[in-house]
Amino acid sequence: MNKAFVKESDQEDDDDLDAGAPPIPAxxxxxxxxEGHRRMKEELLQLIDVERPEVVKVVSWAASNGDRSENGDYIYGKRRLREIDRRIRFLTKRLDKAEVVDPSVHHGSDQVYFGATVTYENLAGEEHIVTIVGIDELDPLNGKISWIAPVARALTKAREGDTVTLRTPAGVDELTILEVSYPAPA
Known part of the structure; x- marks a missing residue:
């Protein structure tokens, strides 16, 4: 068969594109x-121990029914298995490279480090609350920003009461840090 008609993909490239996750800077x-590490580990175990075995059962059953070319359970099941396997590879790689940082060691500090929850005010007088987290934990709608985000980089190492400069494509903004907090040690 001509190679032009065969869909081939480089698995390494697919893994890094999983779930739209941003790449880790070189x-x-x-x-x-x-908390983020625990959630990713739970997701990985859920995929390995529960979801994948269930889909394998369905695919096996569907394959035993005969003609696979028009068997929706078989076709969908195989596609779902590829998605699960890709996510498992992605999570495994990210967890292998993970460096867990406990922000509670800074409890009581007024300086911004990884894991801090920061309340700041911009020049327009708008107050924002953000928590600086890992790349795989970001949730901007709930105020969780990645440590590589421009706002996080501008805030890092500053203290309560400091004013920092944030350069954006829209221009320069001044952020005044109103409060810095960390979770209490367990």
Whole structure:
């Protein structure tokens, strides 16, 4: 068969594109909070121990029914298995590279580090609350921003009461840090 008609993909490239996750910057570590690490590990175990075996059962059953070319259970099941396997590879790689950083060691500090929850005000007088987390934990709608985000980089190492400069494509903004907090040690 002519190679032009065969769909081939480079698995390494597919894994890094999983779930739209941003790549880890070259030479940087994959910092994660203990909570984020726990959630990723739980997802990985759920995929391995529950979802994948269930889909394998369905695919096996569907394959035993005969003609696979028009067997929706078989076709969908095989596709779902590829998705699960890709996600398992992605999670395994990210967890292998993870460096868990416990932000509670900074409890009581007024300086911004990884894991801090920061309340700041911009020049327009708008107040924002963000928590600086790992790349795989970001959730901007809930105020969780990655440590590589421009806002996080501008805030890092500043203290309560400091004003930092944030350069954006829209221009320069001044952010005044109102409060810095960390989770209490367990």
């Amino acid at each position: 030479g940087a570590k994959n910092y994660m909070t203990p």
